[in-house]
Amino acid sequence: MTGTGCVTFVSDCHVRAAADLISHTWDPVVVSALRPGPTRRGVLLERIAGVSDKALTESLRRLVAHGLVARAPGGAAVYELTPLGASFARGPLAHLATWAVEHQDELAAM
Numbered sequence: 646m647t648g649t650g651c652v653t654f655v656s657d658c659h660v661r662a663a664a665d666l667i668s669h670t671w672d673p674v675v676v677s678a679l680r681p682g683p684t685r686r687g688v689l690l691e692r693i694a695g696v697s698d699k700a701l702t703e704s705l706r707r708l709v710a711h712g713l714v715a716r717a718p719g720g721a722a723v724y725e726l727t728p729l730g731a732s733f734a735r736g737p738l739a740h741l742a743t744w745a746v747e748h749q750d751e752l753a754a755m
Contacts, residue, residue, distance in 0.1 A: 666711060666733065667741070671696055671704040676713060676734050677742070679726045686722035 667673045671693070678684065678692050690701055705724060708714035713730030717723040726734060745752060 663737065666713070667738070669704060669707060671700050672708060673738055673741075675701070675704045675708060676726065676730060676738060679714065679724060679730070680734050683717055683723050683725040686724065689724070 674693055674696070675689065678689055684692070686701070686705070690696065690698065693701070696704075705714060705716075708730070709716060712727055713733055714724050715727050717725060
C-alpha cells in the first residue's frame with residue numbers, strides 16, 4: 646500500500662473503506678440532506694423523498710457509527726454532520742454528485 650492508494654487491491658484497501666460509506670442506498674442522500682446544518686429527524690423524513698422511517702433510522706445509525714453524523718444532545722432528535730462528515734460531503738460526495746449530473750443521460754440509459 647502507498648500513501649496515494651493501494652498497490653494491490655486487498656480487502657482492507659482505503660478505497661474500499663471509503664466506498665463503503667456510499668454503499669448503502671440512503672447514506673449519501675442523508676449526508677447530503679444534512680449539509681445545510683443541524684436538522685430534526687422529522688424534517689429529514691420530509692426532505693428525503695422516498696425514504697421510509699425504518700431506512701432513515703438505519704442510515705442514521707450507520708452514519709453515526711462511522712463518525713460522519715452526530716446526534717445533538719438534548720431531547721429532540723436533531724442530527725448534524727461531524728467535521729469528518731462535512732469534509733466527506735464537501736469533497737468526495739460533492740465530486741460524485743457533479744459527475745452524476747454531468748453523466749445523467751448515460752446513467753439513465755443503464
